[in-house]
C-alpha cells in the first residue's frame with residue numbers, strides 16, 4: 440500500500456536548486472505568490488504550487504506548498520509569509536537536498552510590511568511615516584498599529 444501523503448508529495452516534481460515553502464496555511468498559496476511578486480513578466484524559472492494537500496502535522500488536515508526553482512527569498516518576503524502562514528517552513532534546496540530549513544518567525548514589531556486598515560491613521564495621510572505594528576499574537580498573527588492603536592483587520596488584504 441502506498442501512503443497517500445507520499446502520493447500528495449510526489450505530485451510536485453523535485454527541484455535541483457531553489458526554495459520550498461511548506462506547511463503554508465490551507466488556502467494561502469496564492470497570497471504567498473502575491474508576496475513574492477510573481478507575475479508573468481518577472482519570472483524565468485519554474486514555480487510549482489500544491490493546494491489543499493493532505494498533511495498530518497499538528498492539527499491541520501490540509502496545507503499548501505510552493506516550490507520555487509533557482510530562487511531564494513529576501514527577508515521581507517519571509518516576514519510577510521509569517522503574517523499569513525505562521526506555521527510555514529522554508530527549505531533551501533541545493534543539488535536536490537535540503538541544505539537549510541527554518542520556520543518563519545515574527546519579531547515583536549512589524550515595520551513597513553503592511554498598511555494600517557484605518558483610513559484616518561497618520562500612516563495613510565501621505566505623510567512620510569512608515570506603518571508599524573506591535574505583534575500581539577503570532578498564531579494567528581494579530582497586529583496593533585503603533586500610531587492609531589487599531590487592530591489590523593485583514594492582514595492579507597493590507598500587505599505592502
Ligand SMILES: Nc1ncnc2c1ncn2[C@@H]1O[C@H](COP(=O)(O)OP(=O)(O)OP(=O)(O)O)[C@@H](O)[C@H]1O
Pocket residue numbers: 448452453454455459461504506528530532534535536537540
Ligand atoms: N529536491 C526537492 N525538490 C522539491 N522539494 C523538496 C526537495 N527536497 C525536499 N523537498 C521538500 O522540502 C520540504 C522540506 O523537506 P524535509 O525533508 O525537511 O521534509 P519533511 O521531513 O517532510 O519535514 P517537515 O516536518 O517539515 O514536513 C518538504 O516539503 C519536502 O517535500
Ligand SMILES: [Mg+2]
Pocket residue numbers: none
Ligand atoms: Mg513533510
Ligand SMILES: [Zn+2]
Pocket residue numbers: 555556557560561562584585586587588589
Ligand atoms: Zn494605524
